[in-house]
Amino acid sequence: MKKWEIAVIPGDGIGKEVVPAALDVLKAVADVHGGISFSFTEFPWSCDYYMEHGKMMPDDGLETLRNFDAIFLGAVGNPKLVPDHISLWGLLLKIRREFEQVINIRPAKYFRGLSSPLAEPREFDFIVVRENSEGEYSEIGGRIHRGEDEIAIQNAVFTRKGTERAMRYAFELARKRKRHVTSATKSNGIFHTMPFWDEVFADVKRDYPDVATASYHIDALAAFFVTRPHTFDVVVASNLFGDILTDLGGAIMGSIGIAPAANINVNGKYPSMFEPVHGSAPDIYGQGIANPIGQIWTAKLMLDHFGEEEIGALLLQTIEDVAADGIKTPDLGGTATTKEVTEEICRRLRKRG
């Protein structure tokens, strides 16, 4: 029996609704599999925690998390209580950085049973590889003066190591898929970092002559995600571009509420973290209608990471079946609750197992 120790951080808002839902599904997965089990240790780190303790997590929080096989997180952010840049940098981004989770994998695919807002989508299936450790997400910069002389400066950081690492990851991934990598650039407007990005891409692709490539400016690429998403396989993007493209990836699937993500530590020094693309959705929190699929599909990415791909595939198929049969939350045009969708997924999993 293989046992995985999981640190669970529901976080804020609907994180507190969809994480328990996904844990129920993981318990069903373990039962059905028979040879794996999970131990879940929950941590209340969140904006509520901040209100009580003046910080998003305890000082030894990272030390505590280190010993787990993976971190399973919902979402962070409650702007009514804590400014977003404080809460995200104090928990989510802190874990990504300190645990060297340098790659963020975010798949999107045409989903059976979901009505995409695209009029007549062809079947698409792509993965955005988002650089997750540097780029436009940086604390470097500052503000001076007030009033009409006020100045804010924000520096983007692109290292050859980090850029190349994300690109190589994308090429290796493409080799296991349809052997195509698209680079998201903006070298016509961003004077230093994006021409650099293009140069590194040109260097790296020379090592992968068996993989076809394309490079588009981010504005055009965003439009292509709408007009011809079926033409993409692996897309490699900087931290910010990848962030934006993957909400769009969720939207064309039918809802950002189903988009999964994995923050991968590639050097094996620290655990990886699994959290969906979406945030804490304060606009729907507390109504019991949050779509749990993003969190559940994220659990599938965690299973893949553990090498449990077979049961992961069964889980994804079950999610699709439930959606195809119309058991959907309101964001997908349905009337089901978080609980109803979750219970139906668990029920069918157990029936199959």
Ligand SMILES: NC(=O)C1=CN([C@@H]2O[C@H](COP(=O)(O)OP(=O)(O)OC[C@H]3O[C@@H](n4cnc5c(N)ncnc54)[C@H](O)[C@@H]3O)[C@@H](O)[C@H]2O)C=CC1
């Ligand atoms: N990785 C993370 O933890 C992220 C955290 N955030 C934080 O979340 C808070 C809200 O941010 P927003 O910009 O509103 O983004 P959001 O992703 O939370 O919500 C955007 C829209 O999508 C809907 N939505 C999101 N997830 C859904 C789900 N599972 N089911 C149904 N509908 C869903 C929401 O109701 C909202 O209308 C902020 O504090 C923000 O900083 C935002 C994005 C990522």
Ligand SMILES: CC(=O)C(=O)O
């Ligand atoms: C913060 C955020 O939106 C993300 O990392 O996806």
Ligand SMILES: [K+]
């Ligand atoms: K999230």
Ligand SMILES: [Mn+2]
């Ligand atoms: Mn985002």
